[in-house]
Amino acid sequence: KAGVTQTPRYLIKTRGQQVTLSCSPISGHRSVSWYQQTPGQGLQFLFEYFSETQRNKGNFPGRFSGRQFSNSRSEMNVSTLELGDSALYLCASSPGHGNTGELFFGEGSRLTVL
C-alpha cells in the first residue's frame, strides 16, 4: 500500500511569491491534514480537509489556504510569502472517521523563502 506522497520535496521561493504544495493521501483515506514544522515552534496544525470540506483550522493567517479534490488529493497554498514561512510542510492522512488522531505522514515539502 503506497504511503502519503508530497510534491515537491524541496523548493526555494522569494518573499512576496506564492507557493502551492500537493499531497496524495493513502488510498481510501478521506481526511488530509497539513502541518508546519519549524525548529522554533515545532509541529503546528494548519488545517484539515475531509470530503472536500475544511473541517478544522489552526491559528494561521489567511495567506495559508488549502483545498481537497474529489479523489481526496489535497493542495495547500501560501500567498505573499514571508521569510518566516520557511519550514517543512507535512501532510498527513487518515481514514477520517472515528476520533483517534492516528495520522500517517508524508515526508514533507521543505520550503525556503529568501
Next chain:
Amino acid sequence: QKEVEQDPGPLSVPEGAIVSLNCTYSNSAFQYFMWYRQYSRKGPELLMYTYSSGNKEDGRFTAQVDKSSKYISLFIRDSQPSDSATYLCAMSAPGRAGNTGKLIFGQGTTLQVKP
C-alpha cells in the same frame, strides 16, 4: 505557556540503556495520546497510541499515561543505535466529528543512542 511541554534534549545514551521520554500537558480534555518517531529528513511515523490512562507495551516500547498528573511517558528498553531519532508526543481531544486530523504536538526530544 504551550498546551504540551516536552524537553527537546538532546538526550544521548549508550546502546542497551533504558530511555525515558516525557511530556506534560495542560488541557484536561485530551483523551488520545500518541508518540511519533521522526528520522532526519523524514515525516513522523506513529510509534505508540494510547487512549485515556494506562500503559501500553509493544516490543521494546512502553507508553504510559497518567491523566491525573497530566503526564505521559515513553520508555525504550535495550535501546539501539537505530532508535536515534526525534520523538514527538502528540495529543488530541474528542468532540464533534472533525478532530481526527488535529493533533497538538510537543516540541520533540532528539535521542542519540551511541554504539
